[in-house]
Amino acid sequence: MRLNLRDLMRRGSAYTQNVLDALLNEVEDLQARVKRAEQTERELKDRLRAELLENRTLQQELRQQNHELERLRAELEHPRPAPAEPAPAPPSFEHERAALEKQITHLIAESRALQTRVGEASEQACQEERVRLLRGLGELLDSLGRAIQHSEGAWREGLLGIEAQFVRFLRDEGVELLGKAGEPLDPWLHQAVDVRESEDFSRGQIVEVLRPGFRLDDGTVLRHAEVVVAS
Numbered sequence: 001m002r003l004n005l006r007d008l009m010r011r012g013s014a015y016t017q018n019v020l021d022a023l024l025n026e027v028e029d030l031q032a033r034v035k036r037a038e039q040t041e042r043e044l045k046d047r048l049r050a051e052l053l054e055n056r057t058l059q060q061e062l063r064q065q066n067h068e069l070e071r072l073r074a075e076l077e078h079p080r081p082a083p084a085e086p087a088p089a090p091p092s093f094e095h096e097r098a099a100l101e102k103q104i105t106h107l108i109a110e111s112r113a114l115q116t117r118v119g120e121a122s123e124q125a126c127q128e129e130r131v132r133l134l135r136g137l138g139e140l141l142d143s144l145g146r147a148i149q150h151s152e153g154a155w156r157e158g159l160l161g162i163e164a165q166f167v168r169f170l171r172d173e174g175v176e177l178l179g180k181a182g183e184p185l186d187p188w189l190h191q192a193v194d195v196r197e198s199e200d201f202s203r204g205q206i207v208e209v210l211r212p213g214f215r216l217d218d219g220t221v222l223r224h225a226e227v228v229v230a231s
Helices: 002-010 017-077 093-149 153-172
Strands: 175-178 190-196 206-211 213-216 221-223 225-230
Touching (some): 190 206
Parallel strands (some): 190 225
Antiparallel strands (some): 175 213, 206 225
């Protein structure tokens, strides 16, 4: 990509050198962001592996407790025969049965708690990884938008095609883009960074979206849309 742009400059392309320099800087910035996103993804995968290892430890502990639970149940259902010679001050069977039932109840509660912790830890790790990657893609989309502003002709058409692919991917991942011209300002979804007089929009309506916002399908707002509002 970098060599192609510089070749165009050497051949006297129709674009001005300032526009090409700006586009080149945006593309280089985009490449750097991709590398940072890849590094973030690797770090998240390492973290996820560590959390999965912890989950496996919890699952192993859960299996051990389930094994102990089954042993206690078997002991409760089939009590050991009384010894030929009674031991001094032996506990009554009812007392032993009550103690075993209490132990079983405690183990059942611990087993259920462990199952809940394992499920929540896995779900939370996956959700955190998803949010971080989607935020990174959102920043790449911002850089791509800036590159489009400094391009024209065939380059602009190509970048617009890439932008459309990004938007489709985000929507397929359950991400809703926030901010459209004509919408009323919603402080839960939008951040007004400027006001502007407008004959086409009423007061409080969005005139221009400077940076789109993102909201997940579960309602989580990853970031607010930065907008210009009609005065």
